[in-house]
Amino acid sequence: MSSRSTPLGEFDLIDRFFKTSADSLRTNADEAITLGIGDDCALIKPPVNEEIAITSDMLVEGRHFFVGADPAQLARKALAVNLSDLSAMGARPLGFTLAIALPAVDEAWLAGFSKGLFAIAKEYSCPLIGGDTTAGPLTISITAFGAIPTGKAIRRSGAKPGDDVWVSGTVGDARLSLAALRHEINLSSEDLQQVEHRMHQPMARVELGVQLRNVATAALDVSDGLLGDLGHILKQSHVDAEIALDKLPKSITLQKQDLAIQNQFAACGGDDYELCFTAPSSQRDKIQAISKSLNLPLTLIGKILPKRDSQAKVYLLDASGTLLSDLQAAPFLNSFDHFAS
Numbered sequence: 001m002s003s004r005s006t007p008l009g010e011f012d013l014i015d016r017f018f019k020t021s022a023d024s025l026r027t028n029a030d031e032a033i034t035l036g037i038g039d040d041c042a043l044i045k046p047p048v049n050e051e052i053a054i055t056s057d058m059l060v061e062g063r064h065f066f067v068g069a070d071p072a073q074l075a076r077k078a079l080a081v082n083l084s085d086l087s088a089m090g091a092r093p094l095g096f097t098l099a100i101a102l103p104a105v106d107e108a109w110l111a112g113f114s115k116g117l118f119a120i121a122k123e124y125s126c127p128l129i130g131g132d133t134t135a136g137p138l139t140i141s142i143t144a145f146g147a148i149p150t151g152k153a154i155r156r157s158g159a160k161p162g163d164d165v166w167v168s169g170t171v172g173d174a175r176l177s178l179a180a181l182r183h184e185i186n187l188s189s190e191d192l193q194q195v196e197h198r199m200h201q202p203m204a205r206v207e208l209g210v211q212l213r214n215v216a217t218a219a220l221d222v223s224d225g226l227l228g229d230l231g232h233i234l235k236q237s238h239v240d241a242e243i244a245l246d247k248l249p250k251s252i253t254l255q256k257q258d259l260a261i262q263n264q265f266a267a268c269g270g271d272d273y274e275l276c277f278t279a280p281s282s283q284r285d286k287i288q289a290i291s292k293s294l295n296l297p298l299t300l301i302g303k304i305l306p307k308r309d310s311q312a313k314v315y316l317l318d319a320s321g322t323l324l325s326d327l328q329a330a331p332f333l334n335s336f337d338h339f340a341s
């Protein structure tokens with residue numbers, strides 16, 4: 001730990017806002033965590049025949065969140081984005097570490113942060129097992145650890161020509177919420193309420209990821225926009241894709257907007273944290289059954305095609321199957337901007 005100490009006392013702060021809650025959430029079910037907060041390292045015992053999935057995400061004030069953001073929501077989002085990465089590989093969460101830089105010891109802020117953090121940690125059975133605390137510009141860095149049966153991780157590189165392309169939930173609401181908060185778009189307060197949580201309090205599709213282990217050929221979570229993120233699968237799998245623009249699943253609130261905005265936000269809006277995945281068409285019934293059992297819409301939005309030239313491409317189709325645009329997989333988001341309904 002850093003030598004800089006804080007007025008409350010660094011160890012008191014850790015005890016009060018992190019260790020006590022972390023200890024109270026530890027259960028006998030956390031077999032994989034053999035040692036949590038308090039020593040020089042935490043200890044994880046890899047489950048037999050499983051691999052450990054590891055992911056980190058850092059949130060910096062002013063860059064990833066607004067100055068003055070609600071601490072409980074911030075904590076929730078910081079862990080959710082990591083859980084989302086685990087879900088995209090099909091991993092089940094084991095635990096996480098938190099490295100945090102704080103400009104000052106603000107006990108009310110820390111209490112809110114801690115409350116939000118442990119609420120989501122409990123929801124996803126993912127205990128806090130260690131970390132680091134220092135003074136500095138507000139920065140929150142979480143590393144999450146997950147487990148997955150050996151060889152079953154859903155990578156970005158497995159999509160095959162002929163596979164279906166699917167996306168979970170709805171896409172575009174986090175972007176709509178951002179547009180409203182930036183006053184780019186006018187939303188009624190009821191409509192804003194409907195979409196705001198998508199931006200501030202994302203869900204991680206952990207259970208979906210686990211159920212897709214033997215079903216999906218490739219997957220990722222949509223953090224930067226559906227088409228752009230799909231581009232990563234295409235590049236790593238050496239394939240193209242065709243996507244039916246009118247099939248993109250949109251909330252009722254987004255459907256109230258102009259069609260050009262709907263398409264733009266659903267196709268390219270970031271921060272949705274839905275899963276985009278590919279699977280052979282023989283898995284359709286299975287995927288519908290998963291959708292039903294999780295009470296989560298899973299929508300077939302397109303198809304993987306053999307790669308035509310050196311650049312992976314997305315072919316965008318309208319409702320009649322007519323080609324609207326072909327976009328280079330990366331970086332092609334700009335080319336979608338002037339695409340109208």
Ligand code: ADP
Nearest residue numbers: 001014018037038039040098100130131132133
């Ligand atoms: P060291 O100096 O050995 O690196 P620290 O003094 O940084 O240890 O931390 C003491 C203990 O508290 C360690 O077990 C560490 O993982 C834990 N810890 C420190 N900061 C946090 C935090 N923000 N959240 C959770 N655990 C933390």
Ligand code: MG
Nearest residue numbers: 001039040041
């Ligand atoms: Mg040490």
